[in-house]
Amino acid sequence: MNKLRENTALKGWLMVSPLAAVLFFFLVLPIILIVIVSFWRATEFSIIPAFEFDNYAFLFGSPVTYTVFFNTFKYALITWACTLLIGFTVAYYLAFHIRSLTWQIALFLLCTIPFWTSNIIRMISWIPFLGRNGIANSALLSWGVIDEPLEWLLFSDFAVILAFVHLYTLFMVVPIFNTMMRIDKSLIEAARDAGANGAQILWNVIIPLTKPGIMIGTIFVVTLVMGDFITVRFMSGSQSANVGRLISNDIALLQYPSASATAIVLLVTVLITIGILLRFVDIRKEL
Amino acid sequence: MEPRPRSFYVLTAFFTVFILFLYGPTITIGILSFQGEGGGLTFPMRGVSLHWFYDLFEQQAVGDIWGSFRRSFLLGLMVMIVTVVVSVMGGLAFRSKFPGSNILFYLIITSLVIPSILISLGVGLLFSQSGLEVHWSTSGFGAQLTWTLPFGLLIMFAVFNRFDKSYEEAARDLGASPWQTLRHVVLPIIAPSLIGVALFGFTLSYDEFARTLLTSGSYNTLPLEIFGMTTNVTSPVLYALGTLTTVFSLVIIGVFLCVALIMNRRKSRQASDAGKGDL
Numbered sequence: 001m002n003k004l005r006e007n008t009a010l011k012g013w014l015m016v017s018p019l020a021a022v023l024f025f026f027l028v029l030p031i032i033l034i035v036i037v038s039f040w041r042a043t044e045f046s047i048i049p050a051f052e053f054d055n056y057a058f059l060f061g062s063p064v065t066y067t068v069f070f071n072t073f074k075y076a077l078i079t080w081a082c083t084l085l086i087g088f089t090v091a092y093y094l095a096f097h098i099r100s101l102t103w104q105i106a107l108f109l110l111c112t113i114p115f116w117t118s119n120i121i122r123m124i125s126w127i128p129f130l131g132r133n134g135i136a137n138s139a140l141l142s143w144g145v146i147d148e149p150l151e152w153l154l155f156s157d158f159a160v161i162l163a164f165v166h167l168y169t170l171f172m173v174v175p176i177f178n179t180m181m182r183i184d185k186s187l188i189e190a191a192r193d194a195g196a197n198g199a200q201i202l203w204n205v206i207i208p209l210t211k212p213g214i215m216i217g218t219i220f221v222v223t224l225v226m227g228d229f230i231t232v233r234f235m236s237g238s239q240s241a242n243v244g245r246l247i248s249n250d251i252a253l254l255q256y257p258s259a260s261a262t263a264i265v266l267l268v269t270v271l272i273t274i275g276i277l278l279r280f281v282d283i284r285k286e287l
Numbered sequence: 288m289e290p291r292p293r294s295f296y297v298l299t300a301f302f303t304v305f306i307l308f309l310y311g312p313t314i315t316i317g318i319l320s321f322q323g324e325g326g327g328l329t330f331p332m333r334g335v336s337l338h339w340f341y342d343l344f345e346q347q348a349v350g351d352i353w354g355s356f357r358r359s360f361l362l363g364l365m366v367m368i369v370t371v372v373v374s375v376m377g378g379l380a381f382r383s384k385f386p387g388s389n390i391l392f393y394l395i396i397t398s399l400v401i402p403s404i405l406i407s408l409g410v411g412l413l414f415s416q417s418g419l420e421v422h423w424s425t426s427g428f429g430a431q432l433t434w435t436l437p438f439g440l441l442i443m444f445a446v447f448n449r450f451d452k453s454y455e456e457a458a459r460d461l462g463a464s465p466w467q468t469l470r471h472v473v474l475p476i477i478a479p480s481l482i483g484v485a486l487f488g489f490t491l492s493y494d495e496f497a498r499t500l501l502t503s504g505s506y507n508t509l510p511l512e513i514f515g516m517t518t519n520v521t522s523p524v525l526y527a528l529g530t531l532t533t534v535f536s537l538v539i540i541g542v543f544l545c546v547a548l549i550m551n552r553r554k555s556r557q558a559s560d561a562g563k564g565d566l
Contacts, residue, residue, distance in 0.1 A: 012385030019377040023394050026429040030409020037412055090305055093298040114309050116490040117536040120513050121529040125312035128319055128329045227402025230496060247404050263405050274400055
């Protein structure tokens, strides 16, 4: 018996060794290195091994850091609320209002196809809509809603959040739809037989049973938004900043040690957020 | 069938608006890429022409697009193959607990949720500090795997959670060796989901930007090339390129979906008629 167990352990290790190797060399080692470099010193053209807390001291001493972290949380929270509302409604429609499985799959695929196309192009494609002479402004002008073009449509926080919602709502729809499809329909019939109306069924039966899907979607959206730097840079026209942009700016200036320190603080923040969210859901059970 | 409640029509309208929101911008730049020669980045259209598509084929106009496309395509294939193989092996291994499986599972989750820029920065530092040169086929390849493997593995976990073990037991009872069981029973059953893993592997790699930013070296992949264009190209040639890559992505998705459909058809045609009562 003991030998058999050893045998399965060995087999397991052999099977995961390529996976473990990739994760070790391209995830664990890089993180360790970032931690080390965050204590180094930078000159104008090189980085020097050292062990000093200057980078962190500077980071926590600068008021910019707090504004930027606040911005990051703001984007994450607003995007989360929007994607949750839209994603839940879409998943609910697909799971409970579409009656044939073929149609459910077809419409679900229609929702997921953009996920497999380029994010950058999907960002670029907002330009003709939101620009000063774009479709939104011309339409509003011709309807007489506004007298002059709105300046805050493109290159603003509004554009950033719109792009986030556009890019990441899929990440809410998929897990929520997945859990909804596994809800036993007889539970809903039972609730109806017991005299519950539509809103009560939604609030007391469907939402509690969908919680794991909502949590998984939340983890995706929150981490994607918190780690982003390119959407914020592109859609705000470099006018707003989040933590990711702070890091990428340091990298562009070859200030790797201070980029690393910021990156570590960001990583810790993200992991704490995930840790809190994971208390509400067991991912392995929900797959 | 019972009649549709009123909420059905409200939600249908909502869903339609959502789909328009999802596809509208992409369709718009699709239309605008046929902008006439004197046209700009927004409506109105000044005539209809293929001018901007021709522009793409003139090398000097916009940098090395075709080279970057070739690199992205090749890299996508490499990532796809490795993702499928490693995910299947990992999925099989995770069916039984082994020492360290929990740590590995949390590493997979970390790989999924870690901000991409950390991978980019870390892998870039790793290569520069150890004196290696960053290149899309080495550091870029590895950095992209940290993004595609978690997706592949999560799909495999989902597949094996629903896998009926009695098929394997039946094969074993009939005297199949472990390898034969895997080759003739397990792999054919999970094959359609491998199409899904392959689709994720290829498209996520083909479109990846953040993780390749500092790890691709002096030769750009296509998303990096496109992003470079956004800062200095202000003509509809950007839309033409966007339209072409989107069409390419859609073709790839279509091919994968067709393969999955055909495999499903064939499987149901070859399925056993046991229990159906035909003699």
